[in-house]
Amino acid sequence: MSRNVKLGILGLAAILLLYPLLFSGAFALNVGSAVLLAAISASAWNIVGGYAGQISVGHGMFFGVGAYLPLLIYQITGLPPLAGVPVGIALSIILAIIIGLPAFRLRGHYFSMATIAVAELIRIFTGTWEYVGAAIGLQGPAVGRGWWDLTFRDETPYYYIFLGVLAVVLYVTYELQRSRFGSYLRAIKSDERAASSLGVSVRMTKLKALVLSAIFTSIAGSLYSIKTGFVDPESGFGILVSVQMVIIAALGGAGSLFGPLVGAIILVSLQTATNTWFGGGGSGLTYILYGGIIVLIARYEPGGLYEYWQRISPRLWRSRRAA
Amino acid sequence: MLLLQVIVGGLLLGAIYALFSSGLTLIWGMMNFINFAHGEFVMLGMYVALLTVTYLGGGPVLFSLSAAVTLYGIGIIIYLTLIRHVMKGPMLAQILSTFGLALLLRYAAFWIFSANVVSLPQTTLSGIVDVGGILMPMSQLVAGVVAIVLTVGLHLLLTRTNIGSRLLAVAEDRNAAMLMGIRPDRMQALAWGLAAGSAGIAGALMAISYPFSPSVGETFGLTAFVAVTLGGFGSVPGALYAGLIIGLIQALSAYWLGAIYKDIVVYAMFAALLWLRPQGLMGKAS
Amino acid sequence: MLLEAKNVSRQFGAFFAVRDASLSIAQGEIVGLIGPNGAGKSTFFNCLAGDMPPSAGQVIFDGQDVTFAPPETHALAGIGRTFQLPATFEDMTVLENVMVGAYLRHPHRNAARDRAMEVLEITELKDLAMQRARTLGTPGRKRLEIARVLATSPRLMFLDEALAGLTPSEVQRAIGLVRRIHGMGITLVIVEHIMEVIMALTERVIVFNQGRVIAQGKPADVVKDTQVIEAYLGSGRRKRRA
Numbered sequence: 020m021s022r023n024v025k026l027g028i029l030g031l032a033a034i035l036l037l038y039p040l041l042f043s044g045a046f047a048l049n050v051g052s053a054v055l056l057a058a059i060s061a062s063a064w065n066i067v068g069g070y071a072g073q074i075s076v077g078h079g080m081f082f083g084v085g086a087y088l089p090l091l092i093y094q095i096t097g098l099p100p101l102a103g104v105p106v107g108i109a110l111s112i113i114l115a116i117i118i119g120l121p122a123f124r125l126r127g128h129y130f131s132m133a134t135i136a137v138a139e140l141i142r143i144f145t146g147t148w149e150y151v152g153a154a155i156g157l158q159g160p161a162v163g164r165g166w167w168d169l170t171f172r173d174e175t176p177y178y179y180i181f182l183g184v185l186a187v188v189l190y191v192t193y194e195l196q197r198s199r200f201g202s203y204l205r206a207i208k209s210d211e212r213a214a215s216s217l218g219v220s221v222r223m224t225k226l227k228a229l230v231l232s233a234i235f236t237s238i239a240g241s242l243y244s245i246k247t248g249f250v251d252p253e254s255g256f257g258i259l260v261s262v263q264m265v266i267i268a269a270l271g272g273a274g275s276l277f278g279p280l281v282g283a284i285i286l287v288s289l290q291t292a293t294n295t296w297f298g299g300g301g302s303g304l305t306y307i308l309y310g311g312i313i314v315l316i317a318r319y320e321p322g323g324l325y326e327y328w329q330r331i332s333p334r335l336w337r338s339r340r341a342a
Numbered sequence: 343m344l345l346l347q348v349i350v351g352g353l354l355l356g357a358i359y360a361l362f363s364s365g366l367t368l369i370w371g372m373m374n375f376i377n378f379a380h381g382e383f384v385m386l387g388m389y390v391a392l393l394t395v396t397y398l399g400g401g402p403v404l405f406s407l408s409a410a411v412t413l414y415g416i417g418i419i420i421y422l423t424l425i426r427h428v429m430k431g432p433m434l435a436q437i438l439s440t441f442g443l444a445l446l447l448r449y450a451a452f453w454i455f456s457a458n459v460v461s462l463p464q465t466t467l468s469g470i471v472d473v474g475g476i477l478m479p480m481s482q483l484v485a486g487v488v489a490i491v492l493t494v495g496l497h498l499l500l501t502r503t504n505i506g507s508r509l510l511a512v513a514e515d516r517n518a519a520m521l522m523g524i525r526p527d528r529m530q531a532l533a534w535g536l537a538a539g540s541a542g543i544a545g546a547l548m549a550i551s552y553p554f555s556p557s558v559g560e561t562f563g564l565t566a567f568v569a570v571t572l573g574g575f576g577s578v579p580g581a582l583y584a585g586l587i588i589g590l591i592q593a594l595s596a597y598w599l600g601a602i603y604k605d606i607v608v609y610a611m612f613a614a615l616l617w618l619r620p621q622g623l624m625g626k627a628s
Numbered sequence: 629m630l631l632e633a634k635n636v637s638r639q640f641g642a643f644f645a646v647r648d649a650s651l652s653i654a655q656g657e658i659v660g661l662i663g664p665n666g667a668g669k670s671t672f673f674n675c676l677a678g679d680m681p682p683s684a685g686q687v688i689f690d691g692q693d694v695t696f697a698p699p700e701t702h703a704l705a706g707i708g709r710t711f712q713l714p715a716t717f718e719d720m721t722v723l724e725n726v727m728v729g730a731y732l733r734h735p736h737r738n739a740a741r742d743r744a745m746e747v748l749e750i751t752e753l754k755d756l757a758m759q760r761a762r763t764l765g766t767p768g769r770k771r772l773e774i775a776r777v778l779a780t781s782p783r784l785m786f787l788d789e790a791l792a793g794l795t796p797s798e799v800q801r802a803i804g805l806v807r808r809i810h811g812m813g814i815t816l817v818i819v820e821h822i823m824e825v826i827m828a829l830t831e832r833v834i835v836f837n838q839g840r841v842i843a844q845g846k847p848a849d850v851v852k853d854t855q856v857i858e859a860y861l862g863s864g865r866r867k868r869r870a
Contacts, residue, residue, distance in 0.1 A: 197737055198737060199731040199735055199736075199737070199740065202724065202727055202728050202731060203728065203731070205717065205719070205720055205724070206717050206720070206728045209717035209718055209719060209720065210715045210716075210717060212679065212699075212711075212715060213711065213715035213716070213717070213776075214717075214728065215698065215699040215700050215703075216677065216678075216679070216699045216702075216703060216708070216709055216711075216777075217703055217708075217728050217729045217732065217776060217777070217780055218700045218703030218704055218729075218731075218732035218780055219700060219728070220698075220700045221700075
């Protein structure tokens with residue numbers, strides 16, 4: 020890493036750490052934790068979608084499982100929702116293996132189709148299954164019985180929990196990027212046939228990436244439902260949950276370490292702005308905006324802002340030096 | 343007798359599925375490209391029909407043609423402004439392009455037409471016909487038959503005409519087609535026009551009998567995927583059989599299990615198919 | 629024998645791309661595989677390298693049956709290959725490309741990096757190490773493919789038209805590289821169109837036509853074989869004119 024990049028990362032970390040002190044209003048904190056949560060799930064998607072190039076458009080299935088399990092465990096046993104997090108992770112791993120084993124025979128568009136179909140199947144099924152609250156969904160403890168229920172009236176603790184998890188996800192991604200595993204993922208993304216001729220076990224490597232990605236996505240889902248104390252089929256498994264991860268990662272730069280975080284900062288701010296300007300009716304507009312942004316990225320800058328930056332930054336340095 | 347009626351009803355709806363699915367399969371066969379916005383084309387066809395009836399009046403013939411022509415134009419514009427460019431790009435760009443388009447169209451429709459369920463005003467196609475003891479609404483009967491005729495027509499266009507052989511030549515080998523003086527870009531634009539046009543007219547035909555809202559596109563898009571997977575990627579006759587089979591299975595599962603299960607059954611079929619036979623039931627193994 | 633293929637066939641529908649082809653390659657040889665376009669060389673190659681399972685027959689590498697093993701098992705056993713159309717990892721740097729190969733025997737980053745640098749030195753790509761593969765021209769890509777395979781420390785390397793599309797001076801440089809690789813004790817099988825290359829490099833030539841081995845022997849003898857002249861040189865002449 021160059022010195023400039025290191026300084027940039029330190030600066031970003033400092034801003035994220037100090038954000039609650041700088042903007043103490045509940046609204047600003049809410050936006051802050053929404054950015055972090057979006058960054059966590061998009062970074063998780065990035066492992067399999069960005070690095071390995073397997074475009075899942077159904078990652079909502081892992082998010083949803085992670086979101087449902089804490090509240091389900093709470094409703095059934097009365098245990099704190101936190102107890103459901105590992106169960107959600109375990110289920111997500113199983114789901115990832117069930118999907119990955121056969122679906123990784125499928126390439127490109129086929130894989131995307133398969134992931135949408137499974138996510139939609141689970142969403143519709145959840146909506147009809149009384150045991151998990153059918154269309155109404157599930158609720159967490161209304162009033163916390165102790166700190167372990169993680170129901171804080173203040174936003175600040177959530178903000179720092181999310182920040183901590185994001186740091187872990189990014190650290191794992193960073194290590195992955197520099198390891199044999201990360202190198203293999205990028206090789207697979209580029210050319211599966213060449214990768215396997217060099218000794219890469221393509222299907223196994225993809226499966227590992229999907230499992231890792233599913234684990235973090237599931238954790239993101241759990242954080243979401245524990246914080247809001249509520250989940251229904253749409254907010255857990257809905258297609259827009261999946262889409263949001265893809266668009267955030269693609270906007271910032273799929274396959275880059277900080278792309279999803281940058282994408283989350285931009286997209287969530289934009290979403291908040293449209294919702295504030297247009298009131299409740301703004302949500303429809305948000306999705307029109309999503310669609311428009313996705314189309315524009317695909318058409319003009321498929322590498323996202325990261326690729327754009329890579330292209331223009333050498334020119335910037337040069338012009339500065341010349342000046 | 344009721345069961346027989348359910349079966350015929352399912353097949354008639356399945357015929358319309360076949361029509362819009364054949365558009366999706368045409369694009370796939372031509373350029374190995376899945377259009378995630380295909381269901382939204384069907385939805386747009388429905389609203390074009392509604393707008394035509396509201397502002398121009400006229401009967402089913404007029405609004406079906408209007409939906410077909412409008413969507414044909416939209417398909418070509420989308421190809422020229424978007425698809426042509428992302429085809430050369432990475433996989434992510436290809437998938438995102440039509441995915442974003444689907445969101446854009448779906449929520450623009452919400453914005454413009456609201457989420458309310460609407461239906462076309464009663465047309466001349468009202469009334470019930472009795473075919474050998476099976477009671478069928480006239481509108482469904484006509485729509486189903488027209489859909490089958492159009493799907494077969496599309497197949498004949500592809501296999502029996504000069505323009506069809508040029509289309510298939512591009513699908514077979516782009517470079518060889520270019521050497522033969524065919525311009526692949528034009529042929530692919532035509533394919534997108536035909537695909538969107540068939541989706542548009544299918545939407546209009548369905549709108550005659552069924553109420554709709556902007557969210558229907560998602561379900562139709564997935565239904566078309568199922569049909570294309572089942573029938574074999576790129577095969578119009580395959581899409582026809584698959585469309586009919588899906589319509590039938592949906593009708594039967596709604597009849598036996600209850601209406602909420604009809605979509606679950608379709609999605610589950612899709613997932614199972616992708617697992618077991620990714621190349622499609624009637625498609626060739628590659 | 630290092631590699632033995634016994635009666636390998638590969639069918640596509642009713643069409644035999646390879647029919648009953650047998651071949652044995654001893655440790656330390658350089659063997660040329662030649663034949664006109666569409667003779668089935670590439671298919672045979674793919675069967676031997678594990679890219680495509682044969683419909684019938686057997687492939688044995690160093691006593692191990694690898695007939696139906698996936699490509700990664702071939703790589704692990706010590707069989708490397710390049711592709712006819714360079715399949716470099718476009719968005720990765722030259723060094724990163726070679727490290728993918730190096731990771732096979734060196735799981736740790738630093739070791740893999742050292743191995744990759746070593747290979748870049750041998751293949752004279754060191755100066756380009758930090759460039760993305762997409763910025764290279766054809767000669768660079770072909771060289772990078774060879775480097776990537778070399779980094780897996782193979783015992784046997786298949787080169788699929790690794791010299792096609794190069795200018796005469798680049799060909800000379802590439803021949804030098806192939807000789808160096810052979811000097812490292814690596815057995816080589818070369819598919820090549822350019823007869824000069826085959827004559828300069830190989831000790832033994834196998835001629836393929838219509839999916840069969842029609843002749844083999846010393847290059848100088850093989851080019852005198854009438855069957856070969858008919859099958860290969862005849863179409864070669866036609867090709868040159870086209």
